[in-house]
Amino acid sequence: MPHDSSPTTTTTKTTSTEAYISKFLPDPKRVAIVGCPFSGGQPKPGVDKGPIHLVEAGLPDQLRELGWEVTFDGHHQFEEISTLDDPPIGILKNPRQVSKVCEAVAKTVEGHAKDGQLPLTLGGDHSLAMGTISGTLSQYPNACVVWIDAHADINTASTTESGNIHGMPVSFLLGLDATIPEFAWVKPKLTTDRIVYIGLRDVDAGEKRILRENGIKAFSMHEVDKYGIGKVVEMALDHVNPKRDLPIHLSFDVDALDPTVAPSTGTPVRGGLTFREGHYICEAIYETGCLVALDLMEVNPSLADAEAVKQTVAVGCSLVRSALGETLL
Numbered sequence: 602m603p604h605d606s607s608p609t610t611t612t613t614k615t616t617s618t619e620a621y622i623s624k625f626l627p628d629p630k631r632v633a634i635v636g637c638p639f640s641g642g643q644p645k646p647g648v649d650k651g652p653i654h655l656v657e658a659g660l661p662d663q664l665r666e667l668g669w670e671v672t673f674d675g676h677h678q679f680e681e682i683s684t685l686d687d688p689p690i691g692i693l694k695n696p697r698q699v700s701k702v703c704e705a706v707a708k709t710v711e712g713h714a715k716d717g718q719l720p721l722t723l724g725g726d727h728s729l730a731m732g733t734i735s736g737t738l739s740q741y742p743n744a745c746v747v748w749i750d751a752h753a754d755i756n757t758a759s760t761t762e763s764g765n766i767h768g769m770p771v772s773f774l775l776g777l778d779a780t781i782p783e784f785a786w787v788k789p790k791l792t793t794d795r796i797v798y799i800g801l802r803d804v805d806a807g808e809k810r811i812l813r814e815n816g817i818k819a820f821s822m823h824e825v826d827k828y829g830i831g832k833v834v835e836m837a838l839d840h841v842n843p844k845r846d847l848p849i850h851l852s853f854d855v856d857a858l859d860p861t862v863a864p865s866t867g868t869p870v871r872g873g874l875t876f877r878e879g880h881y882i883c884e885a886i887y888e889t890g891c892l893v894a895l896d897l898m899e900v901n902p903s904l905a906d907a908e909a910v911k912q913t914v915a916v917g918c919s920l921v922r923s924a925l926g927e928t929l930l
């Protein structure tokens with residue numbers, strides 16, 4: 602089955618198998634797809650269908666063609682909590698549901714990582730990263746996080762204006778606001794010097810203050826324009842992983858891409874990464890040999906016409922392929 606930017610199966614397979622040297626994963630390379638049809642971290646229905654579309658578009662086979670052993674045991678089944686049993690905490694929406702789901706995802710991701718597999722989590726909304734990154738850090742305590750997004754997702758209970766928890770996972774992981782007992786399982790295992798952002802362009806006032814006060818490194822679209830994506834990725838890695846000897850968790854929110862490239866997502870923001878800039882990031886991270894976990898989040902197949910949905914799903918698949926070793930030559 603032909604797909605964007607991979608001319609032939611043979612070329613892809615040969616190049617990637619030869620080039621692959623992971624500093625942390627055993628051979629043969631194995632990826633575990635964790636499909637997370639979850640939308641409770643934000644109000645727009647449909648983002649829960651993202652992982653289903655990505656898998657139906659053939660992502661598992663595309664990764665097999667790249668030489669990976671792929672396990673996919675069906676999408677995650679989540680225990681439903683009725684909204685009656687999950688009233689807001691402050692203005693946080695669906696807090697118990699989000700917490701429970703993320704806790705389960707953390708265990709799943711941790712299990713795959715312990716088993717030597719690379720967990721690939723398909724969202725679903727970005728609140729899930731609270732779970733995926735917790736899981737990664739259980740196995741790799743010194744892992745660093747590269748967060749690709751239009752948004753910083755670092756609001757706390759006191760700064761969030763929306764109450765949507767997908768705008769908050771980073772603050773939980775850093776322990777910036779450890780006052781909500783419902784989220785007590787999220788251990789603040791991430792430190793402010795082990796996360797770096799690329800692609801930001803819609804950051805709330807409270808979030809800007811948090812980034813500044815904590816000295817958190819972020820490359821907004823301004824820096825991408827100024828230095829070019831090649832230099833930005835190098836500077837980002839020099840910050841979180843100067844010797845390229847730490848495991849990397851890459852959390853990619855598809856809304857980092859420009860809405861002309863990835864239109865079908867819940868919180869699109871103009872002025873984003875081009876198709877190539879997005880793919881370059883994934884390729885460069887793969888080349889470090891340090892990637893141990895990957896998230897692809899916020900694909901929402903209900904927010905555009907059929908053609909735009911197809912485009913968004915296809916770009917999601919190809920970002921994942923680039924992060925897992927697809928090369929242009």
Ligand SMILES: NC(=[NH2+])NCCC[C@H](N)C(=O)O
Binds near residue numbers: 728754763804854
């Ligand atoms: N994962 C995302 N798409 N997050 C968007 C967050 C938007 C806004 N900053 C909020 O807190 O609600």
Ligand SMILES: [Mn+2]
Binds near residue numbers: 899
């Ligand atoms: Mn975003």
Ligand SMILES: [Mn+2]
Binds near residue numbers: 727752767854
């Ligand atoms: Mn996000």
